[in-house]
Amino acid sequence: MLSIKNLHASVEDKEILRGIDLEVKPGEVHAIMGPNGSGKSTLSSVIAGKEEYEVTEGEIFLQGEDIGELEADERAHKGIFMSFQYPVEIPGVTVTNFLKTAINETRKARGQEEMPAKDMLKMIREKSELLEIDRKFLSRSLNEGFSGGEKKRNEIFQMAMLEPKLAILDETDSGLDIDALRIVANGVNKLRSKDNAVVVITHYQRLLEYIVPDFVHVLYNGKIVKSGTKELALELEEKGYDWIKEEVGV
Ligand code: ADP
Numbered sequence: 001m002l003s004i005k006n007l008h009a010s011v012e013d014k015e016i017l018r019g020i021d022l023e024v025k026p027g028e029v030h031a032i033m034g035p036n037g038s039g040k041s042t043l044s045s046v047i048a049g050k051e052e053y054e055v056t057e058g059e060i061f062l063q064g065e066d067i068g069e070l071e072a073d074e075r076a077h078k079g080i081f082m083s084f085q086y087p088v089e090i091p092g093v094t095v096t097n098f099l100k101t102a103i104n105e106t107r108k109a110r111g112q113e114e115m116p117a118k119d120m121l122k123m124i125r126e127k128s129e130l131l132e133i134d135r136k137f138l139s140r141s142l143n144e145g146f147s148g149g150e151k152k153r154n155e156i157f158q159m160a161m162l163e164p165k166l167a168i169l170d171e172t173d174s175g176l177d178i179d180a181l182r183i184v185a186n187g188v189n190k191l192r193s194k195d196n197a198v199v200v201i202t203h204y205q206r207l208l209e210y211i212v213p214d215f216v217h218v219l220y221n222g223k224i225v226k227s228g229t230k231e232l233a234l235e236l237e238e239k240g241y242d243w244i245k246e247e248v249g250v
Pocket residue numbers: 011012016034035036037038039040041042043052
């Protein structure tokens with residue numbers, strides 16, 4: 001699904017990613033952990049194609065296709081979903097209407113016709129039921145006055161509707177409360193399938209109690225310095241990151 005080879009990236013001429021290799025197969029969930037400033041958010045932004053980062057070396061493939069030269073919106077149309085991609089408040093545009101537009105724009109970019117209104121309604125009904133989203137929520141203005149949990153709910157609903165091939169969830173360092181964590185985790189778990197893959201980026205182990213990853217990678221100083229299974233996340237929670245620095249000699 002995602003294949004990253006020897007990825008180097010810089011921002012303002014400062015090298016942040018210093019040779020990343022990562023293979024994510026369909027159906028898998030990978031967690032990327034690491035101390036603050038190690039480059040986790042940079043990695044997710046570079047995969048999603050944000051402009052401010054310059055890839056200086058290496059390649060990124062999505063389903064075998066080299067996407068390194070594509071713009072962020074083109075990558076989104078090919079099935080990459082990144083959380084926080086639509087954090088804006090849009091007064092007067094409802095959650096539902098925003099999504100209808102997003103879906104039809106994606107279809108247009110793929111050369112498909114608009115989704116018939118009847119099918120759209122059916123999809124909205126099915127996905128909102130699956131994620132236990134209240135109907136009233138769907139007619140609220142996008143992000144306007146949303147609580148942390150509601151923002152997460154909206155994000156997960158977007159993800160469910162857009163049916164991405166690869167979802168990258170950067171939970172950043174701003175502590176999500178336990179409700180928001182559960183919303184994200186339940187959504188991801190319900191949407192997991194053999195046809196998609198998820199990369200969860202997190203500073204903390206506790207999200208991984210709810211979303212159980214197949215693999216855990218530790219990013220430190222722009223490199224993946226250790227990979228393992230979910231036990232590695234527990235070990236990190238217990239021992240912190242210092243032992244890794246000693247072990248890998250960075
Ligand atoms: P993490 O998500 O692991 O905390 P980041 O990817 O946010 O790490 O940051 C890694 C390093 O890159 C930090 O030193 C940070 O200051 C720098 N950095 C990231 N994005 C930018 C940017 N847009 N402009 C300048 N420096 C940046």
